Amino acid sequence: MTASPATNPLALVTGGSAGIGLELARLLAKDGHDLVITGSSDRVNAAAEDLRQSGVQVTPVRSDLATEDGTNAVIDAITDTGRPLDIAVFNAGIAIGGAFVDIPLQDHLRLIALNILSPVRMAHALIPGMARNGGGRILLVSSLSATTPTPYESVYGPSKAFLTSFGHSIREELSGTGVQITILHPGATATDFHARAGMGATEFGDNSWKNDPARVARQGYAALMAGETSLIGGDAATQEAGREHKRLSEEEKARRHAKMARPTAGQ
Numbered sequence: 008m009t010a011s012p013a014t015n016p017l018a019l020v021t022g023g024s025a026g027i028g029l030e031l032a033r034l035l036a037k038d039g040h041d042l043v044i045t046g047s048s049d050r051v052n053a054a055a056e057d058l059r060q061s062g063v064q065v066t067p068v069r070s071d072l073a074t075e076d077g078t079n080a081v082i083d084a085i086t087d088t089g090r091p092l093d094i095a096v097f098n099a100g101i102a103i104g105g106a107f108v109d110i111p112l113q114d115h116l117r118l119i120a121l122n123i124l125s126p127v128r129m130a131h132a133l134i135p136g137m138a139r140n141g142g143g144r145i146l147l148v149s150s151l152s153a154t155t156p157t158p159y160e161s162v163y164g165p166s167k168a169f170l171t172s173f174g175h176s177i178r179e180e181l182s183g184t185g186v187q188i189t190i191l192h193p194g195a196t197a198t199d200f201h202a203r204a205g206m207g208a209t210e211f212g213d214n215s216w217k218n219d220p221a222r223v224a225r226q227g228y229a230a231l232m233a234g235e236t237s238l239i240g241g242d243a244a245t246q247e248a249g250r251e252h253k254r255l256s257e258e259e260k261a262r263r264h265a266k267m268a269r270p271t272a273g274q
């Protein structure tokens with residue numbers, strides 16, 4: 008894309024092709040943000056077409072953010088606009104269900120590459136430009152799983168704990184630059200996420216009790232625009248679970264999570 012005299016602010020949403028990311032992209036588009044959205048599959052193009060109905064420019068980037076090249080493709084797409092980046096939503100992420108040792112090591116490392124290395128690379132590349140331009144807003148999509156051990160998705164929760172602590176850390180360093188960090192911790196949300204994680208045969212496999220992704224996105228978007236530092240996304244039960252995670256021991260939380268995430272007998 009060549010530089011345009013566009014007056015709309017520009018926003019990036021990784022994983023903007025589906026789920027919570029697509030709902031966040033819809034809110035940004037409705038408020039007149041031009042968008043760069045990313046996804047690993049072709050559906051990023053369909054999502055871009057849908058978002059253009061709001062009258063904004065949308066650039067889809069199809070790339071695998073678990074790779075360095077795939078992450079650099081997104082950074083290049085932002086640079087190629089020649090425009091300041093006003094908002095960055097680092098949302099793309101996966102979980103993998105199953106016992107730690109039963110999952111091939113390469114799969115765990117791929118999760119770490121997507122959930123940790125990619126947002127770190129992008130933040131490192133994009134924050135200096137934001138600061139030079141007088142500021143910007145960053146939304147890190149972490150998880151309620153950042154606040155509990157997560158047996159049977161044993162690398163996922165720790166990857167989100169990293170993201171949360173990373174966000175709180177750089178926020179302090181960035182005070183005075185105008186670059187603001189908001190961390191969203193969704194509870195279980197009704198998207199393709201758990202099916203994709205191979206967790207269909209667990210309590211997380213049933214989408215009927217989970218949070219509406221549009222609601223979670225509205226909460227995250229409101230917090231981002233209000234400059235809040237951190238929030239839990241979801242209904243009253245999810246907010247209560249967040250408070251409970253502060254009271255319970257790590258051992259008790261691990262027992263509870265295992266019950267939810269362990270495949271049911273016979274599966």
Ligand SMILES: NC(=O)c1ccc[n+]([C@@H]2O[C@H](COP(=O)([O-])OP(=O)(O)OC[C@H]3O[C@@H](n4cnc5c(N)ncnc54)[C@H](OP(=O)(O)O)[C@@H]3O)[C@@H](O)[C@H]2O)c1
Binds near residue numbers: 098121149201
């Ligand atoms: N759903 C939940 O219960 C829940 C709870 C807490 C936190 N979260 C977090 O919320 C974020 C969004 O999750 P979601 O529920 O909206 O999931 P989702 O519906 O599965 O959407 C995931 C998005 O990330 C993209 N993506 C996945 N792997 C990718 C890769 N290797 N490279 C580039 N893009 C990739 C997907 O694009 P393609 O479809 O094209 O691959 C899609 O746009 C994640 O970080 C997740 O950890 C979710």
